[in-house]
Amino acid sequence: MTELQRDVVIIGAGASGLTAATRLREAGLSVAVLEARDRVGGRLWTNDIDGATLEIGGQWVSPDQDALIETLAELGLETYSRYREGDSVYINASGTLTRFTGEIFPVEASTQREMERLITVLDELVADIGPREPWAHPRAEELDSVTWIEWLESQTDDVEARDNIALFVADAMLTKPAHAFSALQAILMAASAGSFSNLVDADFILDKRVIGGLQRVPLLLAEKLGDDVFLSQPVRRLEYTADSVRAVADGMTVSARQAIVAVPPNLYSRIDFQPPLPRRQQQMHQHLSLGFVIKVHAVYETPFWRNAGLSGTSFSPYEIVHEAYDNSNYDDPRGTLVGFVSDRKADQLFTLPAEERKRIILTSLSHYYGEEALSPVVYYESDWGSEEWTRGAYAASFDMGGLHRYGADLRSPVGPIHWSCSDLAAEGYQHVDGAIRMGRQTADAILLNRT
């Protein structure tokens, strides 16, 4: 058993933990990062599958994500725009396909007006409540006591407008059914991205990608940290007093003055805290869970949809694949589509054999792009639900009522233990930007109280 002594031990080598470690080391503290997997990056994972480089986890960067954009610049990483020339596609409840440009789906004029009205109402609420302390708003309890879909039902009788607005948060972001989380949680999601309008705008929210893949961020951070990052070291136990911690992993222990637990909150209970965490934390952590989405890549010899004047951007709350995009790599002559299958649809598909699942998903893609979509040369489903050290995608959210009940304690340290991950962020919540912001914030809190 290797025994190390450091100022701070960091548990988890995702974007958040590695950012915190980098900042602490730059300030002169000694660190050790213990990572359960045999790779760094956590929910960022760029891999070669059958000769195609695919973003299995997070990939997109939006213009408001300052912390991520600064980190990309510091690491010398370059970005490129998602392909978006041409028409987008929308499929309605009757299966009718319509091409469109802009953000608002091509629906009946009255439905379109309803969607625009709802977006305005939501933009106002989001601006008023903000991402930092939604639990402290006078309307927090009221909005946290009604589900997202119930709130939408209270606003409009137009089912298609409701289905479409629900999609932007439920299927597309929290990846949970719209009855499984509150309106307040939905508002936090939008506030963390700047506004509800930003969520609706695919060109904003899914703007850029990183040449070589977004996992290059954690890979380069880890490279700089060098021997201070330890792979295949799941932390099993964290012993702590008022001013010391001892992290026990499979092959090593690290004694330190403080710890940063940089893992998603659904995994906190996998660590045996000694003494046990206070009652409040033990309760709160049970109310945070990850959503579930299958990210599907289909690679073709050419981006054939572009010849038909399509951008590759497609939406339908009524399709198995509720959204899909042109995800062709930089400078790659091949064409790649990426599609998403969320929550209950994903559960249902995983009850089927792999070939049947593939047939159903490709059939859904063919509804958007035509018959050619049925025959990719590479096909891959990211299944984060079966990843032991993540257990879902994209990130964690509170169950009904949890956000206003527990939110104020979400980021509070317990003695020398600090919490850091995208799931706890305000701006950039659920995104890499939020992971980096939390990493910086947690490191700064430790540095501020340095004796």
Ligand code: FDA
């Ligand atoms: P993360 O989960 O990445 O890191 C935690 C680390 O802790 C992991 O490496 C894990 O192995 C490790 N760990 C867990 N338990 C441990 C233990 N006991 N001991 C030691 N180590 C332990 N975001 C975005 O900005 N743009 C996007 O396009 C997308 N798209 C997207 C798609 C998919 C499919 C996913 C899954 C996610 C995204 N995201 C995204 C979200 C984004 O990837 C995510 O929010 C951040 O990468 C999370 O970084 P963290 O460091 O917070 O946690």
